[in-house]
Amino acid sequence: MKPINVGLLGIGTVGGGTFGVLARNRDEIERRAGRGIRITRVADKDLARARALVESATPAGEPPAVVCDDAFAVVRDPDVDIVVELIGGYGIAKDLVLEAIAHGKHVVTANKALLALHGNEIFGAAQARGVMVAFEAAVGGGIPIIKALREGLTANRIEWIAGIINGTSNFILSEMRDKGLAFDTVLAQAQKLGYAEADPTFDIEGIDAGHKLTIMSAIAFGVPMRFERAYTEGITRLTAEDIRYAEELGYRIKLLGITRRVGEGESAGIELRVHPTLVPASRLIANVEGVMNAVLVKGDAVGQTMYYGAGAGSEPTASAVVADLVDITRLATVDPENRVPHLAFQPDRISSVPVLPIADIESAYYLRMRVQDRPGVLADITRVLADRTISIDAMVQKEPAAGESEADIILLTHRTIERNMDAAIASIEALATVSGRVTRLRLEEL
Template sequence: MAEPLNIALAGLGTVGAGVVRLIETNAELIARRARRPIRISAVSARDRTKDRGVDLSGYRWLDDPADVAGQSDIDVVVEMVGGSDGPALALARKAIAGGKSFVTANKAMIAHHGLELAAAAEAAGVALKFEAAVAGGIPVIKGLSEGAAANAIERVYGILNGTCNYILSTMEDTGRDFADVLAEAQRLGYAEADPTFDVEGIDAAHKLAILAGIAFGTRLRFDAVETTGISGVMAADIAQARALGYVIRLIGTAEIDRRGAAPGLFQRVRPHLIHCDHPLASVDGATNAVVAEGNFMGRLLFQGAGAGEGPTASAVVADLIDIARGEKGAAFSMPSHELESLEPAQSGHRLGRSYLRFIVPDRPGVLAEITAAMRDAGVSIESFIQKGRGGEEGEVIVALVTHEGPESGVSEALRILQGSDSVAKPPLVMQIIGG
């Protein structure tokens, strides 16, 4: 058997400890599949004394993660420190410049700096791999870059954040409101103490930008992802969606828009109403699911655990096995200088149905003002519902579903209503998929 692939791990949190456990438990199987042993030679983390549930005494310990990249006997650096910049980025740059392949689960760093790191890895002749950065243990990056490589991908979309999906599906099952379910998710460890990146859609936007780059062969444009989280979704919205035959899910969508003078890249993360017959409607709990539509393959659905020690560690080690086999390749399926640079596509001309929810004063004339704004903006209303209280005395919830039409009409109606005393709080808009 060939010489071992020597790796160093920077970051020994849940996933880092999981990588150690997986490599130790499945060492023989991994060696057979990689055609050489994969050996942990060094580790680094902030606290040597912390009990991580694995025995680290046999590994060289380095207090400074940056020192990992300077070890002459290391072939691959695995980064699980986290963060888009700071120590993680410094380690990535140093490792690649030093001729070491680099594996990471850090979606924020790849979304912000992936093009720079990919170009550096190509110049150095080393691998940059990040399967674990998107959808945990689901091999969606490999599926798109290898399994679907012969297809022109027309659209990629899905449920990209397990925390949001857990919160929404729990609200659906229990009838409880967002704040209550979020607090429970934090107690159970599904949500961070500061859940902003998850519940405001930023984590999903990082993943969507990476998927779009791989699916379409385009330069990453995280800055152009239109992002709306789930913090504005109320239990009343969940109930109303159910009455209409839908569930609410946070969906990231990316596609190439060719309707203008030049093609543009459309990317958006937003809560949607998903018809109960659609495959994504049955995805609940902390599960992730990604749908890719290609011109010859049709629709593919990737579904599974989007986070957690085992699934994420599995994706990290799968990348290591590829490197051990000598399978390096371009990080984004083609050389970074060949990736197409597209401007963001606007959403106004996109056709679809929408759900709009308003919290309004309980007084005459409010419904007339809302319907007049819709009429003046050219929005056709399919159904109108006034039901339940908005949570404060004298306010009610009004919801409506539109017929299919351009999104610009809905935006114009909301512009007309902006500043009106007939709208007590910012409205919630969700696009409808299926039905």
């Protein structure tokens, strides 16, 4: 089956990631999608950089994508099936998306500002023209939160959503709390690390989060995009002492986007608000640190569910862009074989890679053993492990209880093959100074 041809508008951070992921995982993606997905055209103002990027990422022996600086030529190209818009903003990007739709192209975009402000017009045009506009990358980077709301939780009356949906501000709040630093100090540091832009207004004033929240609110409740009604309050006025006082009271401060359905019938309304929020420190979402994002969704049937992951960055965002490309590739066909395959991969592309016996897996280990409290015992045990090149990560030796001559030793080891650990444990159990069996648990840093 002939590959799907993609026209890419803008090959910056996310565009470069999209190009790279499609090239690197080409086989894996084709096994899932049922046909190849290839970027055949790229438009970018910086021609030289775009050409260099395309050249370096194109697999040997393949025709490279055609690079130009005229994005309109790409969206009008009859050979392009899907347009990926990664330019951002709502000037030229809006014109390009509407032009692509007018030319019958499906569109994939990461542009939350565009959708939050002009989504109603864009989706209306797409509906009228019978094309898809997919936007998983617009909210929560690589976290498939749009799909969860649009398809995964369709049984539910969604009651509310609360999300950490701006990595920059979450990084700043995490650092302020961890290190007791002032907002300005951490902001400067975040800019140096590349986590905040030179003009950080959209991130720290809650505007970016407001765009994303507007999109989630629309698809959760079945309402239009109404960013102009959103309340946005940023983190610029937060002080280190408020963070500390909140902590004393058992709370963390997070910049949350909250949308909630309240009232019934005539008095029904929707809350749409972004602001710093105290959250009980014991909640999972209160423990989402640094640039990570998380969205908590409360549905009437499912209860609370949470979705966590990297909310920005080249490849995490590209992960969402490519997922949308696969979705369109799978769905924009009336061929039953090209709907979503039962087992995610096309039935004729299932692999036969074997399942390993447990003896062949690699893990770190927790070992607990009961030993006689006499000199040399520990040396015997560590000798057994050293002989098998198993290194020890941590060790706790307990004192014998009153009147007892035996005590517990607990060891954490570095990773080794289970077969090797089995043999080591057998040798340890054979030591005269060790009583009974060694308790062995596996340990994963994750």
